Amino acid sequence: MITLRDVSKTYHRKKISTEALKKINLQIEKGDIFGVIGYSGAGKSTLVRLVNYLERPTSGEITVDGKHLAELNPHNLREIKKEIGMIFQQFNLLESKTIFQNVAMPLILAKTNKQVIQERVTELLAFVGLADKAASYPSELSGGQKQRVGIARALASKPKILLCDEATSALDPQTTQSILDLLKKVNEEYGITILLITHEMAVIQQICNKVAVMEEGNIIEKGSVVSVFGKPKHPTTKGFVQTVVKNELPFSIKTKLKKNQQQKLYRLDMIGDHTMESIFYYLFHTFQLQVTVVFTNMTEIQDSVLAVWYIQVEGEERNKQQAWSFLVENQVNVEEITI
Numbered sequence: 001m002i003t004l005r006d007v008s009k010t011y012h013r014k015k016i017s018t019e020a021l022k023k024i025n026l027q028i029e030k031g032d033i034f035g036v037i038g039y040s041g042a043g044k045s046t047l048v049r050l051v052n053y054l055e056r057p058t059s060g061e062i063t064v065d066g067k068h069l070a071e072l073n074p075h076n077l078r079e080i081k082k083e084i085g086m087i088f089q090q091f092n093l094l095e096s097k098t099i100f101q102n103v104a105m106p107l108i109l110a111k112t113n114k115q116v117i118q119e120r121v122t123e124l125l126a127f128v129g130l131a132d133k134a135a136s137y138p139s140e141l142s143g144g145q146k147q148r149v150g151i152a153r154a155l156a157s158k159p160k161i162l163l164c165d166e167a168t169s170a171l172d173p174q175t176t177q178s179i180l181d182l183l184k185k186v187n188e189e190y191g192i193t194i195l196l197i198t199h200e201m202a203v204i205q206q207i208c209n210k211v212a213v214m215e216e217g218n219i220i221e222k223g224s225v226v227s228v229f230g231k232p233k234h235p236t237t238k239g240f241v242q243t244v245v246k247n248e249l250p251f252s253i254k255t256k257l258k259k260n261q262q263q264k265l266y267r268l269d270m271i272g273d274h275t276m277e278s279i280f281y282y283l284f285h286t287f288q289l290q291v292t293v294v295f296t297n298m299t300e301i302q303d304s305v306l307a308v309w310y311i312q313v314e315g316e317e318r319n320k321q322q323a324w325s326f327l328v329e330n331q332v333n334v335e336e337i338t339i
């Protein structure tokens with residue numbers, strides 16, 4: 001649905017050049033909720049502005065719905081832009097217009113028939129749960145309600161893609177959750193592909209199926225949310241993942257273990273539906289190993305569970321080696337940990 005090939009963007013200001021994007025390659029498929037995460041200055045907003053063609057790349061190629069943006073004439077560019085809706089951190093509503101008029105604005109600008117506008121806006125306000133706010137003004141709404149209006153307005157011209165630029169960053173956690181639920185509904189019920197940028201991994205965890213991590217204009221890691229959360233490779237990705245997946249050994253437990261270091265410590269990592277009981281059953285009955293669980297954590301990502309166990313094991317060394325091979329064969333990663 002959206003493809004970026006070797007896309008670079010360099011800004012020149014007062015003899016200073018900033019390489020905001022450096023040969024970015026990205027493929028966003030139809031139906032994805034694709035999250036781009038990175039710290040401030042990583043290049044996320046630049047990426048979104050290029051996809052929306054508010055700015056042009058310095059080099060490289062962007063295609064949206066199979067069309068090369070650089071090759072489109074102004075008319076076709078306007079047409080493709082209608083396929084892209086956008087919502088913003090600060091909502092960008094017109095304060096002097098009612099909620100109905102705000103949502104209707106893209107349709108009024110496109111000179112849509114009044115009856116069609118009436119029906120479409122009424123349907124959208126009901127969809128975002130604001131049917132009773134049509135005559136209100138933005139100043140009478142909460143942040144979460146304003147973002148709902150932003151979403152309804154973005155959907156007015158029936159886009160195929162929705163770009164979300166830090167759409168929940170100004171909202172409290174509970175409101176964030178309700179807006180993310182609404183975005184998921186937009187994706188599922190209207191089949192709209194979503195490209196979302198954020199600096200919060202919890203947002204990616206809750207609704208995205210794919211993620212790209214950006215740093216200093218580069219994409220340093222990308223993949224399915226489950227694989228990136230389960231096996232982050234780059235230190236920056238690990239830092240982001242640790243904000244939601246609490247799989248590191250807590251400090252207090254480390255301190256206790258340091259004082260009593262007779263036994264080796266092992267970390268077991270797994271993604272999926274293994275249950276603790278079955279694994280410990282095998283370790284005990286098949287390999288005659290006595291297991292003490294020191295710490296465990298489970299995190300739900302989409303429909304999967306990431307699980308980590310820190311264990312100490314008593315038994316024959318030979319049996320341990322056989323047990324670890326058995327676990328690895330069953331997609332359980334085993335690592336000896338030094339504290």
Ligand SMILES: Nc1ncnc2c1ncn2[C@@H]1O[C@H](COP(=O)(O)OP(=O)(O)OP(=O)(O)O)[C@@H](O)[C@H]1O
Pocket residue numbers: 011012013018019020038039040041042043044045046047
């Ligand atoms: N119009 C511009 N002129 C000059 N430099 C710019 C411009 N827009 C962005 N930059 C620079 O490009 C780099 C990437 O900025 P960008 O806004 O894309 O990052 P970001 O990841 O979205 O960060 P934030 O979350 O803080 O917005 C930064 O160094 C920024 O200063």
